[in-house]
Amino acid sequence: MxxxxxxxxxxxxxxxxxxxxxxxxxxxxxxxxxxxxxxxxxxxxxxxxxxxxxxxxxxxxxxxxxxxxxxxxxxxxxxxxxxxxxxxxxxxxxWPVILQRCLTKLWDMYHEENLGRVQDKEAHEIEVEKLKKELDSLANQYSQLVDDVSKLFDYQDGQKSHDMDYTSLAINELKEKKHQLEEQAKIEVQMEKLKLKKEHRCILQSQADIIQNTRKAMKEIQVERDLLKEEKKKLEHVISELLKAGHGCKEKLDKIKEVVMEE
Known part of the structure; x- marks a missing residue:
């Protein structure tokens, strides 16, 4: 240290x-x-x-x-x-080896789950990016169509009203399709935000569970230590009694030896 x-x-x-x-x-x-x-x-x-x-x-x-x-x-x-x-x-x-193994397993599960969520998020972002590109392409087509229609109006001022209605209908359809794509993109973005909020809550819950399980494992280890201490005290008491008994036998043998020597 x-x-x-x-x-x-x-x-x-x-x-x-x-x-x-x-x-x-x-x-x-x-x-x-x-x-x-x-x-x-x-x-x-x-x-x-x-x-x-x-x-x-x-x-x-x-x-x-x-x-x-x-x-x-x-x-x-x-x-x-x-x-x-x-x-x-x-x-x-x-921590004890068993607890370390448990913690390693929990963290591996946590990182594996996060990796899956990250991969899902990346796939979703790719899909959203694809929709944005399609939306931009549609917007360019729409602008080009508007320019073409304007040129057509300038070149064929005397075109029949039926043709004008057809062109106007095509423009309206393009506008409607553009509006639908924009709404779809907004919905996708909102869903992604909700999903991220849910994942954040899950991560916080996972952290709380890991802390709770760790504290529970520490309490169980402490209980086992207390039991071992009690067993140690009992063993020490038995050894002490045996030693006392051994000292008593030795004193008796010494007295017998003295009596024999006197005779």
């Missing part, structure tokens, strides 16, 4: 020593995991004068929310200047 200065004022020699130690730290300390809000373990570390070696600021309390470290508390740099100081000190020891 990295060292911490114990006071606000240090000498230049101490600064050099801290920077040398800082340069020797492994890269894993620079990879801060994602965190989740936990009111019972948050804020800055005010119990001591320890400070971050790089920023010389008080560190913060965080709870990890990533991979096999999910739920573990750690002390990290609270500075938000873009420089990642990483995990400065883990408060909790690594």
């Amino acid at each position: 990295p060292s911490w200065p114990n006071s606000n004022e240090t000498s230049d020699a101490d600064d050099d020593e801290y920077m040398d130690e800082y340069s020797r730290m492994q890269m894993e300390y620079f990879q801060t995991p994602d965190t989740v809000i936990d009111p019972s373990f948050s804020g800055l570390v005010v119990e001591s004068d320890r400070k971050c070696i790089l920023h010389r600021q008080r560190p913060g309390k965080f709870v990890a929310f990533e991979g096999t470290d999910t739920g573990r508390r750690f002390i990290g740099c609270a500075t938000t200047d873009g420089v990642n100081c990483g995990v400065l000190e883990w408060v909790d020891a690594p």
Whole structure:
């Protein structure tokens, strides 16, 4: 673990020593995991004068929310200047192997589900883009048709009213088709927004479930530890009784030996 200065004022020699130690730290300390809000373990570390070696600021309390470290508390740099100081000190020891495997499985399922949603979203965006291109092409055709009709009016001012009605009908049909495509595109965009909102709620629910399951597993492990402690106390009591009995037998043998020697 990295060292911490114990006071606000240090000498230049101490600064050099801290920077040398800082340069020797492994890269894993620079990879801060994602965190989740936990009111019972948050804020800055005010119990001591320890400070971050790089920023010389008080560190913060965080709870990890990533991979096999999910739920573990750690002390990290609270500075938000873009420089990642990483995990400065883990408060909790690594979880048992069984719990780590469970967390890995849960996160794999979570990422697999997100990947499927991303792929569906990309496919939908491609379809929406295709509709937009068709709409733009239709708009260009419509503009070209309007120009052609205007030229036709200028060139054939004496055309029969029947032909004019036919042209007007064609223009109206194009307008109606354009309006339908625009409405369809609006509906698609609105549906996509609703879908994204639903996915966001699902992600938040998944995060809450993972935290709840982690806490439940930690409670079960604590119960097993308490049972082991009780068994240990019982075993110690039995051993103590056996030792007392052994000492009593030894005293009797010593007395018999004395009597035999006297005879």
